[in-house]
Amino acid sequence: MGRYAAGLGASDIWARKAAEEALCASKSPLTIKYLSNLWTFGDNNCYFEALEEFRGNAEAEHALLTIARRAQRLR
Amino acid sequence: MNFRLRQLALLTLLHPGFLLAESSGIVGTLAPTQSSYIDAEPVELLLTILNNGTQDARILADYPSFGGRNHAGIRISRSQDGKSRAPATLAPSPPIQRIVSTPIITVGPGEKWSSKVYLQSYNHDLRVGANSFAYQIDICVLKAGPGCDAVTGAGTLQVIVLEDGHSLLATSWGATRRA
Numbered sequence: 120m121g122r123y124a125a126g127l128g129a130s131d132i133w134a135r136k137a138a139e140e141a142l143c144a145s146k147s148p149l150t151i152k153y154l155s156n157l158w159t160f161g162d163n164n165c166y167f168e169a170l171e172e173f174r175g176n177a178e179a180e181h182a183l184l185t186i187a188r189r190a191q192r193l194r
Numbered sequence: 195m196n197f198r199l200r201q202l203a204l205l206t207l208l209h210p211g212f213l214l215a216e217s218s219g220i221v222g223t224l225a226p227t228q229s230s231y232i233d234a235e236p237v238e239l240l241l242t243i244l245n246n247g248t249q250d251a252r253i254l255a256d257y258p259s260f261g262g263r264n265h266a267g268i269r270i271s272r273s274q275d276g277k278s279r280a281p282a283t284l285a286p287s288p289p290i291q292r293i294v295s296t297p298i299i300t301v302g303p304g305e306k307w308s309s310k311v312y313l314q315s316y317n318h319d320l321r322v323g324a325n326s327f328a329y330q331i332d333i334c335v336l337k338a339g340p341g342c343d344a345v346t347g348a349g350t351l352q353v354i355v356l357e358d359g360h361s362l363l364a365t366s367w368g369a370t371r372r373a
Contacts, residue, residue, distance in 0.1 A: 123236070136257045137310040144312035147234040
C-alpha cells in the first residue's frame with residue numbers, strides 16, 4: 120500500500136493514475152487515509168465511490184466530510 | 195452465401211471494429227504482475243499495447259476504462275467452466291471530462307506501451323482462492339479521417355487470491371505447532 124501511496128507523487132502521469140486507481144480498487148480500510156487526499160491531484164475521481172464502500176466506517180465518513188468541506192471552501 | 199462468408203458478415207455486424215482491427219495490427223494484452231495476491235489487495239495487471247503496423251498509432255487512453263468513441267475499452271468477466279459471461283463495460287469518463295482531459299498516446303511501429311490497471315476496477319467478483327477471468331480489449335485508435343481503427347485483444351487471466359495476512363500467519367503458525 121505504501122508503494123501506491125508513494126506513487127501519488129510520481130512525475131509520470133500514468134504512474135500517478137495507476138497509483139490512484141490502485142488505492143481506489145483496494146478493499147482494505149488501510150487506504151482510507153490516502154483516499155481522503157486523492158481529490159487534490161485531480162487525475163482520477165474514483166475516490167468518492169471508493170470511500171462509499173466503507174460506509175459506516177468513521178474514518179471514511181470523516182474523510183468524505185473533509186473532502187466536502189474543502190470543496191465548499193473552494194467555491 | 196457460403197458458411198465462411200456468413201460467419202464474417204455476422205462478426206462484422208456484431209463487432210463493427212472487427213475488419214478494421216484485423217487490418218490495424220495493433221494488439222492489446224493483459225497479464226497479472228504477480229503469481230498471487232492477498233485478499234483486499236489491488237490485483238495489478240499490466241496492459242501492453244503492441245503496434246505491429248507500419249505507422250504511428252494514436253490511441254485514445256481514457257484511463258482506466260480505455261473506452262470511448264463506440265469502443266468498449268477493457269472488459270473483464272468471470273469465466274465459469276471454461277465459458278465466460280458477456281463482460282460488463284466500465285463506463286468511460288463523463289463527456290465533459292473526456293473532452294478536457296482524455297490523453298492520446300502515440301505508439302510507433304514495432305513499439306509497445308504499457309500501463310498498470312487493476313482487476314477490481316472492471317470486475318468486483320473476486321474470491322479467495324483460484325479465479326479465472328476472460329478479458330476483451332477494444333480501444334479506439336484515431337485515424338486521420340473520422341472513425342477509429344482498434345487495439346484489440348482477448349485472453350484469460352488466472353488470479354490466485356490468498357486470505358489476509360493475519361489469517362495466513364495464524365494458520366501456518368497453528369500447523370507448525372500441531373506438527
